[in-house]
Amino acid sequence: MKKIYILIITILILSAFDNLHSRIAIVIGKNATHTLDNNDLKKIFLGEVQNWNSGELILTVNQHSSITGSSFCNNFLNIAPEILYQRWSKLIFSGLIKKPINCENDDQVKIEVNKNKNRIGYIDASKVDDTIKVLRYIN
Numbered sequence: 001m002k003k004i005y006i007l008i009i010t011i012l013i014l015s016a017f018d019n020l021h022s023r024i025a026i027v028i029g030k031n032a033t034h035t036l037d038n039n040d041l042k043k044i045f046l047g048e049v050q051n052w053n054s055g056e057l058i059l060t061v062n063q064h065s066s067i068t069g070s071s072f073c074n075n076f077l078n079i080a081p082e083i084l085y086q087r088w089s090k091l092i093f094s095g096l097i098k099k100p101i102n103c104e105n106d107d108q109v110k111i112e113v114n115k116n117k118n119r120i121g122y123i124d125a126s127k128v129d130d131t132i133k134v135l136r137y138i139n
Contacts (some may be wrong), residue, residue, distance in 0.1 A: 023125035023139055024072050027132045029035030031055060032117040043075055044120060046084070050098070052118060056098045060100040061112045068106060072122045076138045092098070 016095045026041055034052055036044070043049040044058055052058055063069035064085055073081040078117055090099045103109045107125035110132050125137055 022068075022071065022083050023121050023137055024068065024076065025125045025128050026114055026118050026120065026122050026135045027128070028135055029114040030131055030133055032113075032119075032133060034135065038136065038138075040134060042077055045072075046079070047088055047097050050096075056118050057098065059098065059116055060117040061103055061109050061119050062100045063103050063105070063109060063122070065102075066105060068122065068124050072138075076122075085095070124138055126131075 040049065045060060047060075049107040050058055056122070063072070064081055070081050072082050073079055078082060079087075088097070088100065092099050101112050101119070101121075103112060103121070106127040109123050112126070112131075113121050113132060123132075128134055
């Protein structure tokens with residue numbers, strides 16, 4: 001009987017952690033026309049690519065301190081949020097990239113990506129609406 005309780009508790013705990021890793025949508029403004037594959041998207045958010053194919057500067061919109069940001073870093077970029085922040089800090093300090101726009105939540109990201117057609121960000125997929133365009137859904 002004790003083993004059954006332990007098994008049930010373990011399943012409940014694991015399912016709770018699984019819910020923390022919700023789907024993420026990589027988004028751009030409603031009127032933007034960019035298309036990218038997963039490799040290009042990773043390079044953008046890792047600071048390895050700074051320009052769109054048109055030559056225009058990419059402006060990233062991040063959520064470093066949110067659950068969405070943590071999930072995005074860990075599950076899509078395969079890097080801890082703290083390491084990514086350190087990486088970006090070095091690139092910014094060296095003058096190689098422009099500082100990303102940091103947002104506190106998904107609603108702020110949606111506002112920011114619509115301010116400029118060259119902005120790109122990520123939000124919880126459940127927050128997608130007709131004010132933004134989704135480039136890619138990730139788990």
